[in-house]
Amino acid sequence: MKGRNMRVGILGSGLMGAKLGTIFARAGHEVVFSYARSEEKLKRLARDARGNAHAGTPREAAQNADAVLLAVHWSRIDDVLNQTGDLSGKVVVTCSLPMNADNTELVLSNTLSGAEELARMVPKARVVSAFNTVPSEVLFGVYEANRRTGRPSLVYCGDDSGSKEIATRLIRDTGFDPVDAGPLRIARYTEPFALLVGQLAYEGKGGPELAYRFEYFASA
Numbered sequence: 001m002k003g004r005n006m007r008v009g010i011l012g013s014g015l016m017g018a019k020l021g022t023i024f025a026r027a028g029h030e031v032v033f034s035y036a037r038s039e040e041k042l043k044r045l046a047r048d049a050r051g052n053a054h055a056g057t058p059r060e061a062a063q064n065a066d067a068v069l070l071a072v073h074w075s076r077i078d079d080v081l082n083q084t085g086d087l088s089g090k091v092v093v094t095c096s097l098p099m100n101a102d103n104t105e106l107v108l109s110n111t112l113s114g115a116e117e118l119a120r121m122v123p124k125a126r127v128v129s130a131f132n133t134v135p136s137e138v139l140f141g142v143y144e145a146n147r148r149t150g151r152p153s154l155v156y157c158g159d160d161s162g163s164k165e166i167a168t169r170l171i172r173d174t175g176f177d178p179v180d181a182g183p184l185r186i187a188r189y190t191e192p193f194a195l196l197v198g199q200l201a202y203e204g205k206g207g208p209e210l211a212y213r214f215e216y217f218a219s220a
């Protein structure tokens, strides 16, 4: 897998999916944008990505994909999984957090993470939790800065080395320094951390940039 451009399906083309998909396409991967309320939006994203990108259905996004990015609100997970169909053997990188409707609280207990719950829903898929600790607003800036050293850290976790290697490549291609936090159950700790970062970014005085600096600081 090393060095080869991958095919990445985007399940949820909102703030996170649209930006990460665009960055993956610009980094040389083939990207299929799926799951938005209008097909026109998906086609526009594919055009604007200025790379090898297309619009498609969730099923098409997952077909022959080396990885799919799950980037929908927690309340949409069942629907997007139904539309996607069989994910057996697929690497599912999830940035989706198990949040309530107004995004103020995690809806699962502290003995279970959204990533683990997702792994229960798609038991034959290979779930990796990544990208949920970073506000979407800073993604283009990190990608464009393309630092050789002093890259901001981005933690990820998952249970098998092959899927983590794929996630690692995507994280590097996005401009971050991947930090392996361990097995998928560690998402019980990274998801509350992600919520804290979001609260700092959007409710504190520093804005999203603060969370970016926080990540940068973490890599020192």
Ligand SMILES: NC(=O)c1ccc[n+]([C@@H]2O[C@H](COP(=O)([O-])OP(=O)(O)OC[C@H]3O[C@@H](n4cnc5c(N)ncnc54)[C@H](OP(=O)(O)O)[C@@H]3O)[C@@H](O)[C@H]2O)c1
Pocket (backbone or CB within 6 Å): 012, 013, 014, 015, 016, 017, 035, 036, 037, 038, 041, 070, 071, 072, 073, 074, 076, 095, 096, 097, 098, 099, 131, 132, 133, 134, 135, 136, 137, 194
């Ligand atoms: N935003 C962040 O900075 C951030 C950071 C870390 C983690 N996260 C997590 O990442 C996940 C995605 O967040 P986000 O901010 O990217 O969400 P978002 O902007 O709301 O994107 C969700 C996508 O789902 C689509 N969608 C919603 N309802 C739909 C329906 N009925 N039919 C078809 N498509 C539908 C939306 O379509 P439209 O495009 O048409 O609206 C959008 O493309 C969430 O779980 C969030 O907790 C977000």
